[in-house]
Amino acid sequence: MTRRITVLGAGVMGTGITTLALAHGIPVTLVDLETAVLDRARASVGRQLRHAQLLGAAPDVPPGELTTSTSAADCAGSIAVIEAISEHAEQKDKILREVSGIVDPGTVIVSNTSGIPIDELAASVERPDELVGIHFMNPPYLITMVEIARGPRTSDRTMESVRDLLNLVNRRGIAVRDAPGFVTSRLLHPMINNAARIVGEGVADAAEVDELMAGCLGHPTGPLRTADLIGLDNLADSLFALHERLGDPQFLPCEQLLDHVRAGRLGRKSGSGFYEYEEITR
Ligand SMILES: NC(=O)c1ccc[n+]([C@@H]2O[C@H](COP(=O)([O-])OP(=O)(O)OC[C@H]3O[C@@H](n4cnc5c(N)ncnc54)[C@H](O)[C@@H]3O)[C@@H](O)[C@H]2O)c1
Numbered sequence: 001m002t003r004r005i006t007v008l009g010a011g012v013m014g015t016g017i018t019t020l021a022l023a024h025g026i027p028v029t030l031v032d033l034e035t036a037v038l039d040r041a042r043a044s045v046g047r048q049l050r051h052a053q054l055l056g057a058a059p060d061v062p063p064g065e066l067t068t069s070t071s072a073a074d075c076a077g078s079i080a081v082i083e084a085i086s087e088h089a090e091q092k093d094k095i096l097r098e099v100s101g102i103v104d105p106g107t108v109i110v111s112n113t114s115g116i117p118i119d120e121l122a123a124s125v126e127r128p129d130e131l132v133g134i135h136f137m138n139p140p141y142l143i144t145m146v147e148i149a150r151g152p153r154t155s156d157r158t159m160e161s162v163r164d165l166l167n168l169v170n171r172r173g174i175a176v177r178d179a180p181g182f183v184t185s186r187l188l189h190p191m192i193n194n195a196a197r198i199v200g201e202g203v204a205d206a207a208e209v210d211e212l213m214a215g216c217l218g219h220p221t222g223p224l225r226t227a228d229l230i231g232l233d234n235l236a237d238s239l240f241a242l243h244e245r246l247g248d249p250q251f252l253p254c255e256q257l258l259d260h261v262r263a264g265r266l267g268r269k270s271g272s273g274f275y276e277y278e279e280i281t282r
Contacts, residue, residue, distance in 0.1 A: 009083065011086070022065075089120065106130070110132055
């Protein structure tokens with residue numbers, strides 16, 4: 001039986017998740033709205049595969065075959081569908097509704113949402129017990145830990161399928177209870193928002209904030225380099241989604257962050273954000 005998976009969304013995360021699967025020999029159908037986006041993603045996946053091999057982060061197996069498509073209906077026959085489209089509940093609702101009507105019963109549907117509760121997304125699928133959150137970290141082909149969000153209706157059988165899927169790509173997951181932002185976004189996103197606020201208030205510049213957080217507190221890159229890696233548009237969307245559900249003002253994206261997004265400075269994926277980049281990478 002073919003172990004093909006479908007990844008929905010060929011942005012920062014969809015591309016990285018595709019690389020992870022291909023590197024482990026799993027064929028992937030990658031779906032996005034436009035062919036141009038898919039062509040860029042194909043080039044990124046090639047670069048990421050080489051990067052993973054160079055770092056010894058990929059097993060010594062022939063890479064899986066990549067197919068790209070602008071139709072989510074091409075998920076038919078996949079063993080799992082991983083949704084990694086933009087962090088907008090109504091867009092996720094639409095695509096989850098579509099794929100749920102196509103895949104066979106028993107096919108696990110995964111959302112890579114940063115923090116929209118899985119039980120909220122479960123309203124969009126025909127079999128809520130087969131929906132689960134796997135919050136891959138960026139870049140998914142290098143970071144070996146994932147956060148698993150189990151909705152109240154996610155079944156034991158689906159959790160077993162998740163373990164099997166993660167074993168196939170050599171990832172370890174910790175399952176947490178479904179809640180807005182789960183654990184990692186609930187903690188990371190307000191920290192990044194505050195770091196941006198500090199820069200906006202002129203307390204320190206981005207490099208100083210990051211150096212202090214790295215040098216004093218052991219943060220690997222600092223919150224603002226992390227923000228540029230995530231993508232500032234996705235961060236703002238995720239913060240809005242969390243604010244809407246938690247009501248806590250700390251989740252409202254600050255003006256410094258929104259200014260960057262309005263100016264198209266989205267981080268690494270656009271070539272500038274809190275920092276400037278010579279090469280656009282995603
Ligand atoms: N960026 C990160 O570091 C990160 C980490 C963990 C989780 N996430 C989550 O992963 C998801 C994707 O984030 P991203 O950073 O990759 O976003 P992104 O903006 O880089 O990419 C999103 C992609 O989805 C595509 N898309 C939108 N609607 C679509 C549809 N109906 N059908 C097919 N494709 C569609 C867009 O064209 C775009 O290419 C979001 O839910 C985000 O919150 C992001």
